Amino acid sequence: MTLLSVRNLCKNYGALEVTKDVSLDVAPGELHAIIGPNGAGKTTLIGQLSGQTAPDSGSVWLEGRDITRASMAQRVHLGLARSFQITSILPRFTVLENVALAVQARSGSSFRFFAPVVGERALNDAAMDALAEAGLEERARVRASALSHGEHRRLELAIALATEPRVLLLDEPLAGTGGEEAEAFIQRLRSLKGRFATVLIEHDMEAVFALADRISVLVYGQIIASGTPDMIRNDPKVRTAYLGDEEAA
Amino acid sequence: MSMTATDTPRRMPARIWLALAIFAAFAALPLFALATGDPFLLLIGTRILAYAIAAMALDLILGYGAMVSFGHAAYLGFGAYAVAILNSYGVTDLVLHILVAAAVSAIFALITGAISLRTRGVYFIMITLAFGQMAYFFFVSLSAYGGDDGTPLQSRSTLFGTDALENDLVMFYVALALLVALFAVATRIVGSRFGRVLIGTRENPVRMEAIGLAPFRYQLTAFVISGCMTSVAGVMLANQAEFVSPSFMNWHRSGELIVMVVLGGVGNLTGAIGGAVVALLLEDWLAVLTQHWKLLFGVFLILMVLYSPHGITGALERLTLRLKRGRK
Numbered sequence: 001m002t003l004l005s006v007r008n009l010c011k012n013y014g015a016l017e018v019t020k021d022v023s024l025d026v027a028p029g030e031l032h033a034i035i036g037p038n039g040a041g042k043t044t045l046i047g048q049l050s051g052q053t054a055p056d057s058g059s060v061w062l063e064g065r066d067i068t069r070a071s072m073a074q075r076v077h078l079g080l081a082r083s084f085q086i087t088s089i090l091p092r093f094t095v096l097e098n099v100a101l102a103v104q105a106r107s108g109s110s111f112r113f114f115a116p117v118v119g120e121r122a123l124n125d126a127a128m129d130a131l132a133e134a135g136l137e138e139r140a141r142v143r144a145s146a147l148s149h150g151e152h153r154r155l156e157l158a159i160a161l162a163t164e165p166r167v168l169l170l171d172e173p174l175a176g177t178g179g180e181e182a183e184a185f186i187q188r189l190r191s192l193k194g195r196f197a198t199v200l201i202e203h204d205m206e207a208v209f210a211l212a213d214r215i216s217v218l219v220y221g222q223i224i225a226s227g228t229p230d231m232i233r234n235d236p237k238v239r240t241a242y243l244g245d246e247e248a249a
Numbered sequence: 250m251s252m253t254a255t256d257t258p259r260r261m262p263a264r265i266w267l268a269l270a271i272f273a274a275f276a277a278l279p280l281f282a283l284a285t286g287d288p289f290l291l292l293i294g295t296r297i298l299a300y301a302i303a304a305m306a307l308d309l310i311l312g313y314g315a316m317v318s319f320g321h322a323a324y325l326g327f328g329a330y331a332v333a334i335l336n337s338y339g340v341t342d343l344v345l346h347i348l349v350a351a352a353v354s355a356i357f358a359l360i361t362g363a364i365s366l367r368t369r370g371v372y373f374i375m376i377t378l379a380f381g382q383m384a385y386f387f388f389v390s391l392s393a394y395g396g397d398d399g400t401p402l403q404s405r406s407t408l409f410g411t412d413a414l415e416n417d418l419v420m421f422y423v424a425l426a427l428l429v430a431l432f433a434v435a436t437r438i439v440g441s442r443f444g445r446v447l448i449g450t451r452e453n454p455v456r457m458e459a460i461g462l463a464p465f466r467y468q469l470t471a472f473v474i475s476g477c478m479t480s481v482a483g484v485m486l487a488n489q490a491e492f493v494s495p496s497f498m499n500w501h502r503s504g505e506l507i508v509m510v511v512l513g514g515v516g517n518l519t520g521a522i523g524g525a526v527v528a529l530l531l532e533d534w535l536a537v538l539t540q541h542w543k544l545l546f547g548v549f550l551i552l553m554v555l556y557s558p559h560g561i562t563g564a565l566e567r568l569t570l571r572l573k574r575g576r577k
Contacts (some may be wrong), residue, residue: 052455052458063307072459072463073458074461076459076460076461084459088453090448092416093448097445099445101457101460101462106461110445111470112440113442113444115441116437117441120442162460202494242310
């Protein structure tokens with residue numbers, strides 16, 4: 001059974017084929033990593049899955065439902081959430097408010113004009129849970145713009161978690177982090193595994209091979225190989241096209 | 250660890266205190282008028298109160314939703330003409346005037362907002378300006394009500410069947426009561442679930458989309474609310490002047506509303522009220538000094554923008570911060 005299914009997706013920017021006949025399936029609870037060199041079209045692919053970018057042809061299905069034409073906001077309500085490669089938050093809101101707004105989006109109407117939202121326990125509690133899972137609960141009351149880069153990455157994750165996704169699209173969650181920060185982030189993603197399906201785009205190969213159930217390799221907009229981490233590690237096509245010969249297995 | 254103002258829901262923010270101080274000063278104005286024996290003071294006060302309502306309504310979308318409407322004077326016109334037109338049919342009740350003005354404004358805002366919100370930035374400014382001018386020329390061509398010249402009111406609106414509004418003092422306090430009530434409503438709105446979404450669309454529309462909140466519906470709703478509130482100001486302006494004309498809704502007027510909001514400080518409601526007060530008082534004082542008062546006003550605006558880009562409330566905020574630091 002597949003949860004998210006992509007069929008023959010194509011997208012051109014002028015003469016440049018950024019997505020070339022891409023098909024892939026993600027099973028419930030599975031972590032499917034997409035790797036590939038810079039400019040392979042990974043972010044454009046995530047854009048098409050999340051609804052930010054419209055494909056030229058092909059289709060995206062969520063639980064047997066065609067969502068190719070659904071907007072980004074509609075997809076979130078169907079259970080498809082994303083994080084951004086370049087941190088995209090509400091800088092003047094507190095960390096808690098950033099996450100509480102994501103909780104609000106899925107719980108009850110936002111057309112409530114009079115009751116003060118700061119005092120809504122249910123929103124704040126659910127937001128604190130998401131912050132705890134992302135390892136950011138101690139910074140809940142801080143203005144989001146005051147966070148460090150690594151904390152911004154965690155806030156991205158917390159916001160995505162707060163939408164309670166069934167499929168989570170993570171666009172380079174580790175971008176710009178390193179060392180202990182990255183190590184802790186990988187641990188966090190590992191502990192979340194299985195709760196929802198994940199499509200992970202990541203340059204950090206250590207993270208990818210540690211986390212992924214399946215890996216697809218995207219080169220010039222095309223999937224050249226797809227399989228378990230072991231299969232990908234030993235695939236000669238992948239080794240020459242992407243990993244390089246000296247990459248330790 | 251740094252804390253922000255939004256984290257202290259129990260304590261009333263400084264901007265609310267400032268607004269209350271302004272309201273108190275207004276409430277005491279009739280005493281001052283009595284002492285100085287200046288009969289025009291109450292009329293000037295009513296005019297300022299009406300503009301304060303309009304500027305605050307504009308701030309609700311400009312400051313909180315990043316929607317710079319350059320056609321908001323249209324709603325002043327709808328309010329004013331609601332009084333004139335209904336009066337000519339013998340419908341004189343103030344509450345009815347306000348309801349009809351708000352209803353017409355809601356329809357106009359819904360249609361023009363839905364179209365304007367397809368655009369962003371400068372294009373939004375230009376398209377709201379165009380719609381505002383359309384409304385303006387509609388009333389210019391309305392010859393039954395004086396066309397370009399406008400028309401005097403037979404009488405002011407009636408208040409619960411009485412002609413109490415004919416008394417300048419009553420009219421002044423009615424305008425003040427409306428400002429206070431609408432300020433309370435607007436304050437609740439910006440602190441509500443809806444308000445948080447609206448502010449979110451100002452901060453980062455793509456992020457809002459990505460958590461499942463498409464900005465359009467929320468922005469349009471705010472646009473409609475703002476239009477309705479502004480029309481209340483128009484109703485009071487017509488009563489204050491006992492005269493309505495298309496000049497109420499000229500694009501200059503829309504620009505003046507924006508100036509008031511920016512001058513006072515964007516995105517805190519109180520600033521817009523303060524901006525209206527300062528702009529109109531300056532206008533009156535400078536006009537006494539010289540007929541070229543607009544030049545002086547322009548210089549003042551430039552100085553404000555240079556030295557206090559966040560307006561009057563921004564300057565006050567910095568001042569209080571400095572005082573607090575000085576005390577430590």
